[in-house]
Amino acid sequence: DIVMTQSPDSLAVSLGERATINCKSSQSVLYSSNNKNCLAWYQQKPGQPPKLLIYWASTRESGVPDRFSGSGSGTDFTLTISSLQAEDVSIYYCLQYLSSPHTFGQGTKLEIK
Amino acid sequence: QVQLQQSGPGLVKPSQTLSLTCAISGDSVSTNSGAWNWIRQSPSRGLEWLGRTYYTSKWNYDYAVSVRSRISINPDTSKNQFSLQLNSVTPEDTAVYYCARRDWNRGLDYWGQGTLVTVSS
Numbered sequence: 001d002i003v004m005t006q007s008p009d010s011l012a013v014s015l016g017e018r019a020t021i022n023c024k025s026s027q028s029v030l031y032s033s034n035n036k037n038c039l040a041w042y043q044q045k046p047g048q049p050p051k052l053l054i055y056w057a058s059t060r061e062s063g064v065p066d067r068f069s070g071s072g073s074g075t076d077f078t079l080t081i082s083s084l085q086a087e088d089v090s091i092y093y094c095l096q097y098l099s100s101p102h103t104f105g106q107g108t109k110l111e112i113k
Numbered sequence: 114q115v116q117l118q119q120s121g122p123g124l125v126k127p128s129q130t131l132s133l134t135c136a137i138s139g140d141s142v143s144t145n146s147g148a149w150n151w152i153r154q155s156p157s158r159g160l161e162w163l164g165r166t167y168y169t170s171k172w173n174y175d176y177a178v179s180v181r182s183r184i185s186i187n188p189d190t191s192k193n194q195f196s197l198q199l200n201s202v203t204p205e206d207t208a209v210y211y212c213a214r215r216d217w218n219r220g221l222d223y224w225g226q227g228t229l230v231t232v233s234s
Contacts, residue, residue: 040220049211049224050160056218093160097220101177102150104160 002026002096006105012113019081021108023094028074031098038098041070041079043090044107050093054079086112115139117212117225125206125232131199135212135225142188142195143168148175148215151186151197154227155208165215166195202232 003026013019029038037057042050052061054070057077067082081088089112094105121133135149142149148167154160164176166186176184185198199206212225 038220042221049213049227050221051224052220052222055220055222059219061219061222095160095220097215100165100175102162102215102221104162106159 001101002029002099002103004094004096004103004105006092006094006108008108009106010109010111012111013081013084014113015086016083017113019084019088019110021079021092021110023072023077023079023105025075025077025096029096029098030074037073037077038096039070039072039077040095040097041068042093042095043088044093045090053092081110084110084112115214115223117214117223119210119212119225119228121228121230123229123231125202125230126234127203127232128201131197131202131206131210131230131232133197133210133212133228133230134194135196136192136194137214138193140214142193143190145169147217148173149186149188149195150213150215150221152211152213152221153206153208154211157205158208161208163197163199167215204232206230207232 005024007022039057041054044050058070069080071078091107116138118136125131148165150165151163164186183200188195209227209229213221214223216222
C-alpha cells in the first residue's frame with residue numbers, strides 16, 4: 001500500500017497570511033499514461049464529508065476559490081492557501097488514487113492564530 | 114450534478130451484518146467513467162478506503178485487505194444504487210461510513226452525507 005504522510009499535524013495561521021500543508025507518498029503517484037500525479041486534496045468541516053479541492057495534484061475543482069493551489073510531483077506535494085480566510089478553518093487531507101487501495105493522509109488541522 | 118443519498122441503520126449488534134445503501138442521482142451505477150466506493154472514518158483509523166465496484170463490460174470489485182474476508186459491495190442497476198455489506202462486525206467497525214464516486218480523472222469527487230454506524234449490544 002502507498003502510505004501518505006502529511007505535515008504538520010496542525011497549523012495556526014493569521015488571517016490574510018499564507019498556509020502551507022505538505023503531503024509525502026511512500027512511492028511515486030505519477031500515472032505514466034498521461035504523466036499526471038494521482039493526488040487530490042480535500043477540505044473537511046465538522047459533520048460534513050470531505051470536499052474535493054484539487055485533483056491531478058494541481059488542478060482546482062470547479063468553484064474552489066483561487067487562493068487554493070496545489071503543487072508537487074512524484075512523492076512530494078503541497079497545498080497552499082495564499083491568504084487565509086476565516087471559512088478556511090478545517091481539516092485538510094491528501095489522497096492518492098493511483099492504485100488500490102486508495103490511501104489518505106492523516107489530516108492537517110488548520111486554525112486561525 | 115451528481116448526488117449520493119445514503120440510507121441504513123445507525124446501530125448494529127456485534128457479530129451481525131452492517132448494511133448500507135447509496136442511491137445515485139445525476140449519474141448511472143453502470144457508468145464507464147468511474148467507480149463507486151465506500152470509505153469510513155473513525156478517530157482511530159482516520160479515513161479508510163474499504164472498496165469499490167465499477168463496470169467495464171463486466172462488473173469489477175476491489176476490496177481493502179483489512180476487510181476483504183467480510184465485505185461485499187454490490188450494484189443494483191434497477192434502482193441505480195450500490196450497497197455495502199460488512200459481516201461479523203465488532204466495536205472496531207464503529208465509524209462514519211461514506212459512499213463516494215471515483216471519477217477516473219478527478220479522484221473521489223462526489224460523496225454521500227455520511228452515516229454514523231455504532232456497533233454495540
